[in-house]
Amino acid sequence: MWDYLPALMQGAWITLELTFWSTLAGAFCSFFFGLGRGSRNLLLKSVSVAYIEVFRGTSLLVQMFWIFFALPLMGVRMSPMTAGILALSLNIGAYGAEVVRGAIQSVIRSQYEAAKALNFTPRQALWFIALPQALPEMLPPFGNLIIQNLKDTALVSLITLSDLAFRAESLRNLTQDSTTIYTLVLFMYFGMALMLTAIMKLLERRVGRWRGTGAR
Amino acid sequence: MTDTLVKFDRVTKRFGDFTVLKDLDFEVKKGEKVTIIGPSGSGKSTVLRVLMTLEPINEGVVYVDGRPLWHEEKNGRLVPAGEAHLREMRRSLGMVFQQFNLFPHMTVRRNLIEAPVRVLGLSRKEANKRAEELLAMVGLTDQADKYPQQLSGGQQQRVGIARALAMRPQVLLFDEPTSALDPELVGDVLKVIQQLAEEHDLTMLLVTHEMDFARQISDRVCFFDQGTVCEEGPPEQIFKTPKNQRTREFLHAVLHPNE
Numbered sequence A: 001m002w003d004y005l006p007a008l009m010q011g012a013w014i015t016l017e018l019t020f021w022s023t024l025a026g027a028f029c030s031f032f033f034g035l036g037r038g039s040r041n042l043l044l045k046s047v048s049v050a051y052i053e054v055f056r057g058t059s060l061l062v063q064m065f066w067i068f069f070a071l072p073l074m075g076v077r078m079s080p081m082t083a084g085i086l087a088l089s090l091n092i093g094a095y096g097a098e099v100v101r102g103a104i105q106s107v108i109r110s111q112y113e114a115a116k117a118l119n120f121t122p123r124q125a126l127w128f129i130a131l132p133q134a135l136p137e138m139l140p141p142f143g144n145l146i147i148q149n150l151k152d153t154a155l156v157s158l159i160t161l162s163d164l165a166f167r168a169e170s171l172r173n174l175t176q177d178s179t180t181i182y183t184l185v186l187f188m189y190f191g192m193a194l195m196l197t198a199i200m201k202l203l204e205r206r207v208g209r210w211r212g213t214g215a216r
Numbered sequence B: 001m002t003d004t005l006v007k008f009d010r011v012t013k014r015f016g017d018f019t020v021l022k023d024l025d026f027e028v029k030k031g032e033k034v035t036i037i038g039p040s041g042s043g044k045s046t047v048l049r050v051l052m053t054l055e056p057i058n059e060g061v062v063y064v065d066g067r068p069l070w071h072e073e074k075n076g077r078l079v080p081a082g083e084a085h086l087r088e089m090r091r092s093l094g095m096v097f098q099q100f101n102l103f104p105h106m107t108v109r110r111n112l113i114e115a116p117v118r119v120l121g122l123s124r125k126e127a128n129k130r131a132e133e134l135l136a137m138v139g140l141t142d143q144a145d146k147y148p149q150q151l152s153g154g155q156q157q158r159v160g161i162a163r164a165l166a167m168r169p170q171v172l173l174f175d176e177p178t179s180a181l182d183p184e185l186v187g188d189v190l191k192v193i194q195q196l197a198e199e200h201d202l203t204m205l206l207v208t209h210e211m212d213f214a215r216q217i218s219d220r221v222c223f224f225d226q227g228t229v230c231e232e233g234p235p236e237q238i239f240k241t242p243k244n245q246r247t248r249e250f251l252h253a254v255l256h257p258n259e
């Protein structure tokens, strides 16, 4: 069993790298398009709606293949790692954008009225009043999306990246020891998911501090 | 002629088919403290919300300090105002909400500082000084670094008053400032408002169901019914010798609810 670990660890590292970068870029897409969708600028709004609908309406696998195999034919070439991160973050960003939009809509109207009565501009009201209140609302669904993202990274083995799933598959071909290998892999994915959940819980507690009643 | 600060000139406001304000004529003079009383649904809140530019009007003109609130002049004609005009007009207005509407993610101090800094361009230091003076005035100096939900309703409403005052409005609007409070907390808030009324030349427009309070602080009481001013006058006259039948009925119902 210990013989498998180095190879699997290398794969797990790739998986973590993919998850980290695509979550980061995905968060950016979530905010950009989530806010864009509620914008008064018609162009920004339509681009955002189109992006969200397209990336939620097609499968990640197809998106990944398109970016990795179809784009190069149009002259855009990138490494498997970049292609993987791009596909994952655009995909997760489309779901994240809906989370951002929903959370902002859940901020009650009277908060905007208070902001208006104090003569904040609509943009200031969004940034300083609505967003900080929406943020704690976003974190639990974001947590789910990040776990989803971690699991989705397994698909990148199909565009030649040697992530955890890829390593497992090659080891199995070599040794035929399916039970041990896949059990190990199962636990490694689970361990990573636990880690992410813990990080998100910490974040939730920090960001939502003002929501706790009683003594701080 | 004394200066008129707020003037509704034949203002009509509709929600769909329902007319909330009907050809409303209504004036408030500089420094005057006016209370609006009247049955539920008579349009009291709507008057304040129109003034705070939270609700647009359908017909007529509202003037604040002689300038149309919801309109701007273009080639000698009044056209609906743009955001820039509304922002400028809003500088003279402030509002205290029934549900306080404090910003829950900010401490009391930041609730008071945020708008003066971001909107008026005060330095943090100036804004903080202003905030401390106001907190002292409403008796909450020791609560500055708490979050709103750590305070009682009465304390929250006093923060709400301080927050509105931090913007130095000319007119302060109160929409039932004590209606959401437990009875034992009403007194502290009313005391603050009364003190404001006595010590400042601030113009105040106040919707309330606290009749004793209205009698004490107002220069004039307006009885609203079905979207118009049904009767108005000095508090003594309105409460002791109301001329209008509907005013009498309303006052009787509120002052003697068990008969």
Ligand SMILES: Nc1ncnc2c1ncn2[C@@H]1O[C@H](COP(=O)(O)OP(=O)(O)OP(=O)(O)O)[C@@H](O)[C@H]1O
Residues within 6 Å of the ligand: B015, B020, B038, B039, B040, B041, B042, B043, B044, B045, B046, B047
């Ligand atoms: N946004 C809205 N859409 C539709 N109808 C509304 C809206 N706001 C208020 N109304 C209606 O307009 C009428 C007047 O409302 P308003 O809030 O001004 O009454 P009010 O005198 O303040 O009553 P209360 O004492 O209950 O606060 C009510 O019948 C109310 O249902």
Ligand SMILES: [Mg+2]
Residues within 6 Å of the ligand: B044, B045, B046, B175, B176
């Ligand atoms: Mg009302």
